[in-house]
Amino acid sequence: MSADLVAPHAERGDFETVGAVLKQRFGERFSTAQAVREQHGHTTSWIKNQPPQGVVFVETTEDVSDVVAICADHNVPIIPYGTGTSLEGHVNAPEGGVSLDMSRMNRVLTVNAEDLDCVVEPGVTRKQLNDYLRDTGLFFPIDPGADASLGGMAATRASGTNAVRYGTMRDNIINLTAVLPDGRILKTGNRARKSSAGYDLARLLIGSEGTLGIITELTLKLQGIPQAISGGVCPFPTIEDACNAVILTIQYGIPVARIEFLDTLQVKACNAYSNLQLSEQPTLFLEFHGSDAGVAEQAEMFGEIANECNGGAFVWTAHAEERTKLWQARHDAYWASIGLRPGCEGISTDVCVPISRLAECVTETFRDIEEMGFVAPMVGHAGDGNFHVLVLVDMDDADEVARASTFVSQLNRRAIAMDGTCTGEHGIGQGKMPYLEAEIGHGVDLIRQIKAAIDPQNIMNPGKIVPHGD
Amino acid sequence: MSADLVAPHAERGDFETVGAVLKQRFGERFSTAQAVREQHGHTTSWIKNQPPQGVVFVETTEDVSDVVAICADHNVPIIPYGTGTSLEGHVNAPEGGVSLDMSRMNRVLTVNAEDLDCVVEPGVTRKQLNDYLRDTGLFFPIDPGADASLGGMAATRASGTNAVRYGTMRDNIINLTAVLPDGRILKTGNRARKSSAGYDLARLLIGSEGTLGIITELTLKLQGIPQAISGGVCPFPTIEDACNAVILTIQYGIPVARIEFLDTLQVKACNAYSNLQLSEQPTLFLEFHGSDAGVAEQAEMFGEIANECNGGAFVWTAHAEERTKLWQARHDAYWASIGLRPGCEGISTDVCVPISRLAECVTETFRDIEEMGFVAPMVGHAGDGNFHVLVLVDMDDADEVARASTFVSQLNRRAIAMDGTCTGEHGIGQGKMPYLEAEIGHGVDLIRQIKAAIDPQNIMNPGKIVPHGD
Numbered sequence: 001m002s003a004d005l006v007a008p009h010a011e012r013g014d015f016e017t018v019g020a021v022l023k024q025r026f027g028e029r030f031s032t033a034q035a036v037r038e039q040h041g042h043t044t045s046w047i048k049n050q051p052p053q054g055v056v057f058v059e060t061t062e063d064v065s066d067v068v069a070i071c072a073d074h075n076v077p078i079i080p081y082g083t084g085t086s087l088e089g090h091v092n093a094p095e096g097g098v099s100l101d102m103s104r105m106n107r108v109l110t111v112n113a114e115d116l117d118c119v120v121e122p123g124v125t126r127k128q129l130n131d132y133l134r135d136t137g138l139f140f141p142i143d144p145g146a147d148a149s150l151g152g153m154a155a156t157r158a159s160g161t162n163a164v165r166y167g168t169m170r171d172n173i174i175n176l177t178a179v180l181p182d183g184r185i186l187k188t189g190n191r192a193r194k195s196s197a198g199y200d201l202a203r204l205l206i207g208s209e210g211t212l213g214i215i216t217e218l219t220l221k222l223q224g225i226p227q228a229i230s231g232g233v234c235p236f237p238t239i240e241d242a243c244n245a246v247i248l249t250i251q252y253g254i255p256v257a258r259i260e261f262l263d264t265l266q267v268k269a270c271n272a273y274s275n276l277q278l279s280e281q282p283t284l285f286l287e288f289h290g291s292d293a294g295v296a297e298q299a300e301m302f303g304e305i306a307n308e309c310n311g312g313a314f315v316w317t318a319h320a321e322e323r324t325k326l327w328q329a330r331h332d333a334y335w336a337s338i339g340l341r342p343g344c345e346g347i348s349t350d351v352c353v354p355i356s357r358l359a360e361c362v363t364e365t366f367r368d369i370e371e372m373g374f375v376a377p378m379v380g381h382a383g384d385g386n387f388h389v390l391v392l393v394d395m396d397d398a399d400e401v402a403r404a405s406t407f408v409s410q411l412n413r414r415a416i417a418m419d420g421t422c423t424g425e426h427g428i429g430q431g432k433m434p435y436l437e438a439e440i441g442h443g444v445d446l447i448r449q450i451k452a453a454i455d456p457q458n459i460m461n462p463g464k465i466v467p468h469g470d
Numbered sequence: 471m472s473a474d475l476v477a478p479h480a481e482r483g484d485f486e487t488v489g490a491v492l493k494q495r496f497g498e499r500f501s502t503a504q505a506v507r508e509q510h511g512h513t514t515s516w517i518k519n520q521p522p523q524g525v526v527f528v529e530t531t532e533d534v535s536d537v538v539a540i541c542a543d544h545n546v547p548i549i550p551y552g553t554g555t556s557l558e559g560h561v562n563a564p565e566g567g568v569s570l571d572m573s574r575m576n577r578v579l580t581v582n583a584e585d586l587d588c589v590v591e592p593g594v595t596r597k598q599l600n601d602y603l604r605d606t607g608l609f610f611p612i613d614p615g616a617d618a619s620l621g622g623m624a625a626t627r628a629s630g631t632n633a634v635r636y637g638t639m640r641d642n643i644i645n646l647t648a649v650l651p652d653g654r655i656l657k658t659g660n661r662a663r664k665s666s667a668g669y670d671l672a673r674l675l676i677g678s679e680g681t682l683g684i685i686t687e688l689t690l691k692l693q694g695i696p697q698a699i700s701g702g703v704c705p706f707p708t709i710e711d712a713c714n715a716v717i718l719t720i721q722y723g724i725p726v727a728r729i730e731f732l733d734t735l736q737v738k739a740c741n742a743y744s745n746l747q748l749s750e751q752p753t754l755f756l757e758f759h760g761s762d763a764g765v766a767e768q769a770e771m772f773g774e775i776a777n778e779c780n781g782g783a784f785v786w787t788a789h790a791e792e793r794t795k796l797w798q799a800r801h802d803a804y805w806a807s808i809g810l811r812p813g814c815e816g817i818s819t820d821v822c823v824p825i826s827r828l829a830e831c832v833t834e835t836f837r838d839i840e841e842m843g844f845v846a847p848m849v850g851h852a853g854d855g856n857f858h859v860l861v862l863v864d865m866d867d868a869d870e871v872a873r874a875s876t877f878v879s880q881l882n883r884r885a886i887a888m889d890g891t892c893t894g895e896h897g898i899g900q901g902k903m904p905y906l907e908a909e910i911g912h913g914v915d916l917i918r919q920i921k922a923a924i925d926p927q928n929i930m931n932p933g934k935i936v937p938h939g940d
Contacts (some may be wrong), residue, residue, distance in 0.1 A: 114721055114826040157666040168664050170673070171641060186912045192822040193854050194638050195891040196627040196677055197909055198898050198935050199917045203640070203673035207666055224723035251584055253694035293763050352662040356584040384663050421665040428668050439667055442656045446924065447669045453923030454916065465668050 012095060013074030015053045021070050022056055022098065029057040040081050040091060040099040046345035046393060047089035047431055052079055052099035059104045061177065061185060061216040068214065068459075069183035071098055077462050080210040082152030083125065085144075087348045088429025090156065090209055094463040100214060102151050108132045109217070116222045117174060117191055122151020122215050129220075138222040141166035144425065145331045151215045156427035157207030161330065164250075164383030165257045165289065166223060168425065169206055176202045177217035181455040191219055204450075209427055210461035212454050226289035230299055231258075231323045234286065235279045235312040239263060239366055239378075242282040243359035245302075245309040246382040250355050254301050258287035259383040260330055263366070266337065266377035273336030274329035279312065284382070285330055287323070330379075334390065337377045341392040344375075347404055350432075351415030352386035352424030361418055362387060365411055372407055386424035413438065428465045436466065482565060483544030485523045491540050492526055492568065499527040510551050510561060510569040516815035516863060517559035517901055522549055522569035529574045531647065531655055531686040538684065539653035541568055541929055549931050550680040552622030553595065555614075557818045558899025560626065560679055564933040570684060572621050578602045579687070586692045587644060587661055592621020592685050599690075608692040611636035614895065615801045621685045626897035627677030631800065634720075634853030635727045635759065636693060638895065639676055646672050647687035651925040661689055674920075679897055680931035682924050696759035700769060701728075701793045704756065705749045705782040709733060709836055709848075712752040713829035715772075715779040716852040720825050724771050728757035729853040730800055733836070736807065736847035743806030744799035749782065754852070755800055757793070800849075804860065807847045811862040814845075817874055820902075821885035822856035822894030831888055832857060835881055842877055856894035883908060898935045906936065 022030040031037075032054045041051035053076075058064050071078050077097025084091055093099065106123035113136050120129060127147045129140050142153060143160035152158075154176065159168035166172065175189040188202040189195055205213060236242035246259055262270065262283045270276055284306075288298040303314065317323045329336070338346050353361045362378070369376045369389065380387025389411065393404045412422035412435045422435040437444045447466050451458070492500040501507075502524045511521035528534050541548045547567025554561055563569065576593035583606050590599060597617045599610050612623060613630035622628075624646065629638035636642065645659040658671040675683060706712035716729055732740065732753045740746055754776075758768040773784065787793045799806070808816050823831045832848070839846045839859065850857025859881065863874045882892035882905045892905040907914045917936050921928070 112824065112826065114717070115824040116721070117824070157670070159664055163664060167641070170664075170670065171637070180912070180916070184912050186916060187910070188913055189910055190886065190889040190891060191824045192856075192885075192890040192894065193825070194629055194633060194640075194822060194856065194894050196820075196893045196895050196897040197891050197902070198677070198906055198913065199682075199920060200627070200640065200670075200673045200677050201910070201913050201916060203670045204920075207668070207670050212669075247584070251586070291764075291767055293767065294761075297761055297763065350666075352664060354582065354585040354587070354661045355663075356582065386662075386664065415662075416660065419660040420662040421660060421667050423666045424662065424664050425666050427666040432667070436668055440657070440659055440671070442650070442654050443658055443668065443671050446650070446656060446671060449923045450669060450674075450920055453919045 011075060013076050015076060015096060018070060018074045018076045018098070019054055022054065022067065025066060026056055031055050040084065040101065041093055042084050043089045043092055044085055045087045046347050046395065047092065050092040050094050052093035053096045055099045055101050057101045057104050061179065064100060064179045064214050064216050065183045065185055067098060067100060068179050068181065071459055072182060072457060075457050075459060077459050078214065079461050080151070080155065080214050082123065082149030083146065085146035085148050086152065086156060086429060087426045088431040090427060090429040090464060092430060102149060105216065111136060112191070113138060115191065116224070117219060118222055119217060119219050120150055121217060122149060124150050126150060126153065133222065137225055139225050140172070140220055141223055142169055142172055143331070145334050150218055150220070154206050154215055154218055155209050157425070159381070159425040161258045161260055161327070161381060163381060164259060165255060170203060172221045173202060173206055174219040174221060176205050176215050178205055178213035178215045180213045181457065181460050186213065207427065209429060209464050211451055211464055212460060228292045228295040229287060229289055229323070230295045230316065231287040231326060232299070232314045232316040233278060233326065234284045234306050234314050235281045236283070237281065237310050239282045239362055240359050241309045241311065242284055243362055243382065245284060245306050245311055247355050247358060248305045248309070249302055250383055252301065252305070254298050256286060256298065256302070256383060257289040258285065260285040261380045261382035261387060262333070263378040266333060266379045269336040269340050269377055270329045270333060273339055274332055276329055285326060333379045337390045337392070340377065341375050344392040345395050347391040347393055347408055348426065349389045349408055349411050350386070350423045350426040351411055351420060352384060353415050353418045353420030355385045357418040357420065358382065358385050361415060364414060365389060368407055368410060372403055374404070374407065381424070384424065385420065430464060433466065481545060483546050485546060485566060488540060488544045488546045488568070489524055492524065492537065495536060496526055501525050510554065510571065511563055512554050513559045513562055514555055515557045516817050516865065517562065520562040520564050522563035523566045525569045525571055527571045527574050531649065534570060534649045534684050534686050535653045535655055537568060537570060538649050538651065542652060542927060545927050545929060547929050547932050548684065550621070550625065550684050552593065552619030553616065555616035555618050556622065556626060556899060557896045558901040560897060560899040560934060562900060572619060575686065581606060582661070583608060585661060586694070587689060588692055589687060589689050590620055591687060592619060594620050596620060596623065603692065607695050609695050610642070610690055611693055612639055612642055613801070615804050620688055620690070624676050624685055624688055625679050627895070629851070629895040631728045631730055631797070631851060633851060634729060635725060640673060642691045643672055643676055644689040644691060646675050646685050648675055648683035648685045650683045651927065651930050656683065677897065679899060679934050681921055681934055682930060698762045698765040699757060699759055699793070700765045700786065701757040701796060702769070702784045702786040703748060703796065704754045704776050704784050705751045706753070707751065707780050709752045709832055710829050711779045711781065712754055713832055713852065715754060715776050715781055717825050717828060718775045718779065719772055720853055722771065722775065724768050726756060726768065726772070726853060727759040728755065730755040731850045731852035731857060732803070733848040736803060736849045739806040739810050739847055740799045740803060743809055744802055746799055755796060803849045807860045807862070810847065811845050814862040815865050817861040817863055817878055818896065819859045819878055819881050820856070820893045820896040821881055821890060822854060823885050823888045823890030825855045827888040827890065828852065828855045831885060834884060835859060838877055838880060842873055844874070844877065854894065855890065900934060903936065
């Protein structure tokens with residue numbers, strides 16, 4: 001459960017020397033100031049801060065290549081940093097090293113509107129891209145809660161509320177450019193929508209969490225903004241009823257764009273944080289995309305399902321502005337939850353199970369929360385079978401921390417036993433390392449083999465995904 | 471261009487010994503009969519037959535694991551064989567070794583209708599699976615021309631006519647079980663619809679063409695059979711007009727399920743082979759999936775585009791039977807083409823370019839065909855920017871063979887220069903090896919590193935994708 005599992009690598013090079021070379025090459029774009037270092041080890045969640053020894057603010061692929069080559073020469077780790085919104089300690093530097101701040105690589109390089117694609121630098125955030133695209137009639141659908149960088153979203157195989165319809169980062173990246181551990185620049189392919197040209201190197205990098213290379217360019221699929229969008233809110237008497245409505249919606253093949261679950265406590269938190277007046281009971285947030293007729297048809301079909309599952313009346317928000325407010329509240333759920341118990345840290349969970357097991361998994365988890373007496377709101381991309389419990393923990397109470405660890409461990413193992421995963425979209429990072437072997441068995445060895453082949457010095461974001469060596 | 475590029479590996483073990491062990495273990499399920507060997511080196515296309523030294527008809531994952539362990543002990547190659555319908559020499563045994571015939575591993579293990587997924591063995595063919603699913607209201611959309619095995623389709627990252635809407639094998643496989651080169655059995659994950667649990671090992675195996683492991687189970691996404699399906703045929707005066715209609719259809723975001731292009735010669739071939747009466751001019755085959763209203767809406771929108779692009783009248787086939795006949799003809803296009811010039815071999819091409827470059831790429835290629843005087847029908851998954859030219863070549867005419875090689879090389883390099891790929895769905899195999907570096911640069915080295923790390927003896931389908939070593 002803790003970052004301490006990662007033993008520092010024995011033979012790292014001298015950071016003094018690396019720092020001097022970086023200072024010479026990057027001047028004021030290289031910093032070793034304490035505040036800057038700590039900010040770049042900030043982990044959003046309960047995982048403790050392990051700051052890097054220095055930070056370089058890179059501006060080009062060549063900058064990245066230079067830093068990597070310098071660090072490789074001296075066996076010093078490199079940790080890429082986007083917006084620092086990861087929840088599993090991805091930006092931590094358990095073995096020291098250099099944080100690569102990608103935020104200045106924030107140019108949209110090309111929009112090929114006719115091909116429904118674009119090429120961006122990794123520091124572009126999802127909101128920045130969609131603002132940029134506003135006049136093109138196109139949008140990029142992947143939306144984790146935070147306004148994360150697209151490079152970070154690729155590195156963690158992120159998704160969000162639209163994944164049930166549009167897929168995850170895995171499905172929405174055509175190709176990548178990355179700097180490999182030896183400083184070489186790799187372009188995984190061109191802009192063709194599909195390819196069978198050898199190993200899927202783009203997919204290998206997506207979700208590799210900076211452990212194989214540093215992403216410096218992304219070619220992304222774009223979607224046409226639908227002719228019609230309608231959204232709504234539907235309350236249910238019980239968690240199980242809400243889950244069953246989700247399950248039926250998916251099984252009936254309604255092409256819902258978003259179908260999000262919030263438990264009563266989460267609704268309360270969102271009402272308080274985002275100034276909403278929702279009825280405080282288990283609730284689904286929905287959105288439909290399509291033609292005018294198509295959207296109406298989907299809403300009608302969902303209405304029948306909700307009715308069958310004891311759902312309350314829909315509250316539809318016809319106005320774009322109201323819809324935006326609703327979804328901003330959904331995206332701020334994390335911060336709303338943290339506000340429920342000031343001074344506490346949040347332990348985020350991220351299990352994902354086959355949809356047929358969703359109600360069972362949610363219900364058993366809710367029983368654990370009640371039995372263990374946690375303040376732990378629940379929110380989820382229910383259409384994917386993915387839900388988050390944020391356990392709010394007083395980190396000074398050792399007993400509470402231990403009980404929270406037990407809860408999280410139970411939840412992760414329950415999801416794996418239900419043919420699911422301990423992480424639907426947050427990644428392994430440091431926090432989920434203890435569960436990976438239970439989930440993929442020998443796959444852990446295979447990951448280790450690949451990592452060792454591509455990064456024999458283990459300089460790329462060491463101490464994430466799997467421990468190095470045997 | 472030729473399989474002779476692959477130099478046999480120097481230190482392969484003694485096949486006599488391996489044969490004896492396999493005979494003892496598998497009895498009559500192991501064969502070294504000449505006819506059986508040649509059938510398993512059959513390459514469908516012009517690439518010459520390089521038969522394996524023996525064939526094992528495996529029935530279980532454990533069988534596969536045993537064969538792999540035996541072959542690993544003696545440094546003897548293993549070549550997986552599904553239905554032998556690959557077009558790039560994937561089943562050839564340029565360094566000898568054992569062909570693993572997967573056709574008896576043809577059980578559908580589980581259908582989880584409520585989760586829209588199923589688990590199958592690799593020898594199940596796409597038609598067999600859809601027959602099996604008939605009463606469930608579900609179907610598996612990926613449909614290469616041949617009734618290929620799902621294991622082979624995964625190994626080559628295949629697609630087909632439905633990819634424009636449903637994606638390729640990459641998008642429709644949830645997870646895989648595979649036997650690794652040391653005989654260990656790897657399960658890449660569970661049945662959750664999405665996961666961020668470490669490297670995407672399933673995607674690494676998909677498209678690895680048997681060079682990293684032998685796929686022994688596949689967990690596949692299924693789709694609900696749409697409420698309404700309508701299909702039609704639309705002729706155009708020129709290739710360019712037809713391509714432009716495709717481009718506009720995609721750019722307008724019409725969620726077309728199939729949009730296939732056939733040039734005049736291909737229409738002639740299909741008329742003859744499949745007993746159709748189509749007007750002999752550049753033609754699009756289309757299919758729309760959705761609700762009754764949705765399908766009508768899509769067809770109307772396409773009608774406007776076709777009209778704008780000088781398209782002729784639609785011929786709609788309302789009856790399922792007629793539709794099936796049309797699509798069977800499309801799937802038989804390869805055999806129809808081969809029939810245009812009996813006694814000749816077909817050189818299949820498979821370029822894929824961004825949709826904005828499709829008309830230009832097709833037009834330049836058509837000019838090459840005319841100038842070089844080839845019999846070479848053209849057919850394509852135009853909605854993906856992917857099209858095939860089948861060059862019919864008299865293999866006894868060295869000059870013609872040389873000219874065909876030049877044509878293919880020019881086409882592949884043209885597609886790459888247009889930001890596309892030399893292979894949209896057939897894979898690299900032996901035939902496309904000379905083009906991979908032009909397309910992915912350093913990626914070739916990365917593939918080689920991964921291959922060497924996972925299969926240090928290079929026993930898994932050697933001589934495919936990239937040459938071994940440096």
